[in-house]
Amino acid sequence: MKIVAVTSCPTGIAHTYMAAEALEQAGKDAGHDIQVETQGSAGSDPLAPEVIAAADAVIFGADVEVRDRHRFDGKPLVEVPVKKAISDAPGLIAQAVELARTAPAPGPAPALASKVTTDASHATRVRQWLMTGVSYMIPFVAAGGILIALSFMIAQLAAGKQGAILVTQIPLTEVTQNFDVTSGMHWAALLFQIGGASFAFLVPALSGFIAFAIADRPGIVPGFVGGSLAVAVGAGFLGGIASGFIGGFVALWLARRKVPKAVRSVMPVVVIPLVATFVTGLIMLIxxxxxxxxxxxxxxxxxxxxxxxxxxxxxIVLGLMMAFDMGGPVNKVAYTFATTGLAAVGNSTDATQLKIMAAVMAAGMVPPLGMALATRLRPALFSEPERENGNAAWLLGASFITEGAIPFAAGDPLRVIPSLMLGSAVTGGMVMGFGSTLRAPHGGLWVTPLIGGVLPYLIALVVGTVITAFAVVALKGLRTRAAVADPALVDA
Structure with a gap:
């Protein structure tokens, strides 16, 4: 069989590529020819049209919309969340093969349709629409947050403790007309202005790409305008979510209307953006x-x-959520709560939202770091592949890629997952108790200079990592001792 696949996750960093690797290995083991297109944060290298045309079946392992999915119209399709592609790649390959052999090929999709499959459950479609908006919003959060954090850091070096306050009071005209390359405060103000401009797109991007996920390109204009109006009226990211869904559904409804042939050509460029934007703005403002x-x-x-x-x-609650499914839906709820909260921070350097972001990132780093340490403490309790994964987990954990713990949890979930949750919960609670802050939404240890209260933050991270490692070693050690006493328990 010839199989093609597309993998994509909300952040486009870890799950996307782990799923691709799992599918490629499973296809190879089953004797099939499989090629995977990864639609990650760095973009994608699209599959060649002739490869798609020759494919017997298609697999989508995605939590967000698959870009240009119309390329795969007419092919038997298996569509699952990206985590399923990681945990059960052989099962998906078998399902795709069976579908190619027995199921009739589906007819062509409508020219303008939702970016999410219509046969998915309502909850799945809503989650995919929302996660699409979040995935496009995160780069704005990352750029704006890190630039503003750097501006505060430089300002404090240049003007002491009051620098973070002073830099927010430097007007844009001072930067554009009287910029002094020798002034630390002017450099700080420059970074602050650029970061603020990036932050201004958070809610519009969230709204615009939720609408895009629902209605494709006709949803972008009402989505972005609705998001901007949500900011103008002070509705924040909640308003952005609402305007995204409103703009998307209005645009999708209009796009599906049957209109006279003479009007059809101006529908996507005039009628749909005009009417959908007006309706979205009216609902948001009134x-x-x-x-x-x-x-x-x-x-x-x-x-x-x-x-x-x-x-x-x-x-503690956020820490439990970050470790529960290691990048899955529960983890993403906690992460999205933290990143969207950054939009409401403004110029504050001590807002609770900044503490939440610090707790979420630290708690998300604990699972892979804890498993890496456990493989060093008691290597005999782990298989050779797990020990190799342990070496990679150091870098994954340090980079805030919680998914680095998935291989361990997949092999022994009843012992590993509770251990991960314990360590992450302790770290999350300690970070909040210490009052550490963080404006950067990603980066792990590589953004340590941007952390407020960095020493207690690192202490909390180390404590959680050690707790996770010792808990895993203890639980696996109990299984080993039980197996020695009674070999029938070896698989328990």
């Missing part, structure tokens, strides 16, 4: 703006009002 602003303000006030034990409990 109907949803005030209620969503109240909800957004209440959420922000509630987070900023949290202190002491409440913050620690929140950190």
């Amino acid at each position: 109907v949803l703006g005030r209620p969503l602003k109240w909800v957004s303000d209440s959420l922000t006030d509630g987070l900023n009002g949290m202190s002491g034990a409440n913050l620690i409990v929140l950190g």
Whole structure:
């Protein structure tokens, strides 16, 4: 059989490539010819049209929309979340082969349709639409957050503790008209202005690409305009999510209308953007703006009002979520909560949202680091492939790629996952208790200079890593001792 596949995850960093590798290996082991297109954060190298044309079946392992999916129309299709492609690649290969042999080829898809398959459940489609918006938003968060954090760092070096406040008061005209290359504060102000401009696109990008996932290109204009209006009325990222869905569904409804042939050519460039944008703007400004602003303000006030034990409990919960499925839906909920919260921070250097981001990143680093340490502490408890994965997990953990722990959890979930959750929960609670802050949404140890309260942050990370490693070693050691006492328990 000739099989083609596409893998894609919300962040486009780890799951995308791990799924591709798993599918390629499973296809090779089963004796099939498989080629995989990875649609990651660095873009993609599309499969050649002749390769797609010759394929007997298609596999989509994706949590976001597959770009240009119309290329695969008419081919038997297996579509699953990206994590399924990692954990059960042989099963997907077998399913694709069986489908190619028995199922009739589907007819061509409509010219304008949702970017998510219509046979998926409603919950799956909503999650994919939302994750598409988040995946396109994250680069804006990363660029803006890191630039602003660097600006504060340079300002503090140039003007002391008050530098972070002073840099926010330097007007744009001062940077553009009187820039002094020898002034540290001017460099800090330059970085701050560029980072602020990147941050200004957070909500519009979230909204625009949710609408894009729903309606394809006709959804981009109403989505972006709706997101901008959500910012203007103070509805924040909640307003961006709402406007994305409104703009997407209005555009999709219009795109599916049967219109006279004379009007058809101007529908995508005039009628759809005009009507969809007007309807989206009307709903956002007149109907949803005030209620969503109240909800957004209440959420922000509630987070900023949290202190002491409440913050620690929140950190523990976020840590549990980050480790539970290591990059899966629960992990992504916690990560999205942290990154979207950065949009509401503004110029603050001590907002609760910055503490949440620090806790989430530290907790997400613990699982691979803990497993890497465990393979060093008791290598005899792990297979040779697991020990090799342990060597790679050091770098993956240091880079905040939680998925580095997946190979260990897949082989022994009942012992590994609770250990990971324990260590991450402790780290998340400690980071929140220490009050460490972080504006960068990704980077792991490579963005350590941007962490506020870096020493306690690193202490929390080390403590969680050690706890995870010792818990894994202890639980695996119990299994080994039980197996020695009774060989029938070796597979328990």
